[in-house]
Amino acid sequence: MNRAFSSRWGFSCLSTLLTLFTVTLCLLLAAIWQLPPVKTLADTPLQAPLRIFTQQGDLIAEIGEKQRLPVELSEIPEPLIQAILCTEDQRFYQHIGVDFIGLARAIRLLIVTGEKRQGASTITMQVARNFFLSKHKTFLRKFQEILLALKLEQRLTKQQILTLYLNKIFFGMRAYGVKAAARNYYGKSLHQLTLAEMAMLAGLPQAPSRNNPIVNPTHAVKRRNHVLKRMFEHQVITQHEYDAALRAPVTAQRHGPKIIVQAPYAAEMIRKSLVERFGEYITYHAGLSVYSTLDTHKQQAANQALVKGLMSYDHRHGFRPPTINLKQLLNTEQLTRWQAALKTIPTLGSLQPGVVLDISNQSAQILLENGTMVEITPQSARWALDHPSQDTPNQSRILTARLSTGDVVHLQPQSDQTWALSQMPKAQGALVSLDPHTGAIQSLVGGISYELSHFNRATQAWRQPGSAFKPFIYAAALDHGLTAATLINDAPVVLEDSGENELWRPHNDTYHFDGPIRLREGLVHSKNLVSIRILREIGLDYTRQYLGQFGFDMKRQPHTLSLALGTGSVTPLMLAQAYGLLAAQGTHHPTALIQQIIHPHQGPLKAIQEHAINFNTPSQHPHTSTQLSASTAFLVSDILKDVIQRGTGRQARILNRNDLAGKTGTTNDKIDAWFAGFTPDLVSVVWIGFDDNQPLKEFASQAALPVWIDYMRQALHHHPIHWFIAPNDIVQIKINPKTGQAARGGSGHFEYFKQGHEPNSAELDSSIQDSTPAESAIDTLY
Structure with missing residues (x-):
């Protein structure tokens, strides 16, 4: 009986063992079956952000959740490599992917203490987990991690595994990889890091948030010192280096990509275009390098010119009382509260916010955000004498009249190391510049500050162009048979064509009328009545069809004679495109903002490049039966050249160039101010105005030109x-x-004509004039 029992017990044990073996084998096979092939590791790209550059290669923007800058192992300093190995995997070069000695030690500590005091994951195992496996902590995932680590060690060299790890691991602050970590924490390249900084970075992967030296310097220093101790114990550093690094202060600060050229509005246009074309994942994670058409020098010039112009406009219209007062925080024990409050104050360019601590007729003491005390004098604030709603004080009392203790103000640093009172501009503006030969956008500014407003006025602000629209009416007239010498009556007129079933009495800005003048003079001096008569003569239907070729959205243009005065709507980019057609002498070039797209593994994306480089407005390729001729483009350009030499744009003569052409544009009530101009090589359009359409109280020649x-x-x-x-x-x-x-005889001056349209001395005067007195010219214009 005992023998039978023993036999049954032995059979039962054997059966159990076979079952356990079978289950284990099945689990092993299942785990192996679920493992991804190691060869795919070479095809798995490191997720890297989108980087946008000027055509010269200067960084404009870096966009993406994961900030990674791939780097080769040979480019990483040896002390940094050793710091990470001593901390994360000191037996990296001895084990086969799994450190069984370290694993046994971790298991023993877990059994003895009941706590997980020591990690058992090797660098190879971390690479396997980060590239292929989920973050869920399960026994199956750990088992797969071990198996995959063994496979990795068989297929890849130690150098390849270490390179993958140093580019993949997360360091906090959105930094993935050592190069991005060095930039984000210290604003340095890898070889610029000190030993203490390298140790600080090496301690981050264990717990990036807890050991963040910016957020938690106390924990970070403890972790850094632990790394230094491990390096010293493994004889990687000397006693002197160890002691010096322990004494080193925490120098980490929040850094970002080193933006060389400020072009956030253009960068956003490119980002949006790429997302629409490739989707979000490729755009933000594929590591695309996009070389834009922007020119570094021209973009910087555009930024400076717009800010300077808006600041000057703002100062011309007087000082506005400060709206924030921090007097309740102003004592020496609350400077930190004051500094925190100042950090929330919006600023612009070199303007710095500060708070008035003390004030007298002779000076005002201002404390800046960084704790520096500066002084301003009445002379540096004399522009603030003008005030839209207050009496003008004596200059000696300007500071006490305009400022109070606790007021938050903006200061502008001066070239002589002093400071001047300033303020944040309220008006807005846009500037677009393009190459007429290629359509490439050379510079684009969509507002005075992208941080304050993401609204891109260069492409999204639909504004009335005013007289800046007139050259296209004149182009239609010249292609309809009129000439630059055709006489048109510059005289008052009353019309029934306002679009509102009431009489319309248009006038010139000056209310001065010159009578019959040549078409050229009508555009040079921006005569409203001349433009209206020209449009009436050539016809609205013909003109609207003709204007379509310039890229205007004709749905936004009026069906009345006010079209001649630019009462429709355009964007600055759209107007630049239209002037670009004039500067290109009738040759159409699609507007481009992207020059080249480079994939980190595939190289230039030639297959899609043709479609990716064009950034077009919906109406840029209009269907029209008319086409601007080279001769008409030449004639209009020559007339616009006279606008610079002796018309509304004559201020531009200060540039001492005789190849400039352009046109001012001021809308009703001076709400919008434009200047659109060009040379044979560059077209540039400037718009100035308020987002809420309040009047500028200035002409375009004052605000935009x-x-x-x-x-x-x-x-x-x-x-x-x-x-x-x-x-x-x-x-x-x-x-x-x-x-x-x-001309008969030697008097007169030269004028350009299309062949076959030149005047003959035997002919009567060719003119467009009223056949009835101006007061009763309702039914007819000519």
Whole structure:
């Protein structure tokens, strides 16, 4: 009986063992079956952010959740490698992917203490987990991690595994990999790091949040010192190096990508275009490098010109009382509260917020955000004498009249190391500049500050162009048979064409009328009545069809004669495209913002490049039966050249160039101010206005033209002076400036005409005039 029992017990044990073996084998096979093939590791790209550059390679933006800068092992300093090995896996070069000695030690400590005091994951196991496996802590995942680590060690060298780890591991602050960590914490390259900084970074992967030296310096120093101790114990550093690094202060600060050129509005346009084309994952994680068409020098010039112009405009319209007062925080025991409050104050460029601590007629003491005390004098604040709602004080009392203790103000540093009172501008603006030969956008600014407003006024602000729209009406007229010498009556008129079933009495800005003048003079001096008469003569239907070729959204243009005065809506980019067609002498070039897209593994994306480089507005390829001829483009350009020489744009003569052409644009009540101008090589458009449409109280020649001049002064620095060559069908004839007819004798001056449209001295005067007195010219204009 005992023998039978023993036999049954032995059979039962054997059966149990076989079952356990079978189950274990099945689990092992299942785990192995679920493992990804190691060869895919070479095909698994490191997730890296989108990086956008100027055409010269200067960084504009870095966009992506994971900030990673891939680096080769040979580019990483040896002390940093040793710091990480001593901390994370000291037997990395001895084990086979799994450190069984370390694993046994960790298990023993777990059994003895009941706590997990020592990790058992090797660097190889961490690579396996980070690349292939989930973050869920289960026995199956740990088993798979061990198996995959063994496979990795068979297929890859130690150097390859270490390179993957140093590029993949998370260091906190959105930094993945050692190079991104060095930049984000210290703003340095890897070889610029000190030993103490390397030890600080090496201690982060264990617990990036807890050991963050910026957020938790106490824990971070303890972890850093632990790393240094391990390095000293393994004889990686000397006693002297160890002691010096222990004494080193915490120098970590929050750093980001080193943006060389500020172009956030253009960067956002590119980002949006890429997401629409490739999707979010490829855009943000594939490590694309996008080289834009932006020119570094021109973009910087555009930024400076717009800010300077808006600051100048703001100062011309007086000082506004400060809206924030921190008097309740102003005592020496609450400076930290004061500094925290100042950090929330919006600023712009070199402007710095500060708070008035003490004030007298002679000076005001201002404490800046960084704790520096500076002084301003009445002379540095004399622009603030003008105030829109207060009486003008004596200059000696300007500080006490305008400021109070506790007021938050903005200061502007001066070249002589002093400070001047300033304020944040309220007006907004946009600047767009492009190459007419290629359509490439050279610079684009969509507002005075992207941080304050993401609204891109260069592409999203639909504003009335005013007289800046007139050149396209004149182009339609020249292609309809009129000439630059055609006489048009500049005289008052009353119309029934307001679109509101009431009489319309348009007038010139000055209320001055010159009578019959040549078409050229009408555009040079921006005569509203001349533009209206021209449009009435050539017809609204023809003109609207003609204007479509310039890229305007005709749904936003009026169906009345007010079209001649630019009462429709355009964006600055759209207007720049239209002027670009003039500067390109009738040749259309799609607007481009992207020059090249480079994938880190595939190289230039040639297959999609043709479709990826164009950034077009919906109406940029209009269907129209009309086309701007080279001869018409030349004639309009030549007239606009006169606008600079002797018309509304004559301030631009300060640039000392004879190859400039352009047009001002001021809308009703001075709500919008424009200047659109070009050379044969560069088109630039400036818009100034308020987002809420309040009046600027200035003409375009005061508000917009100075910005254009400042920009073009820098942008054209290396561009030679040259002008368009007249097309073969353009002739030049001396005319009588009063009649527009061919001159008889030696008097007169030369005018350009299309061949076949030149005047004949035997003909009667060709003119467009009223046949009835101006007061009763309701039914007819001519």
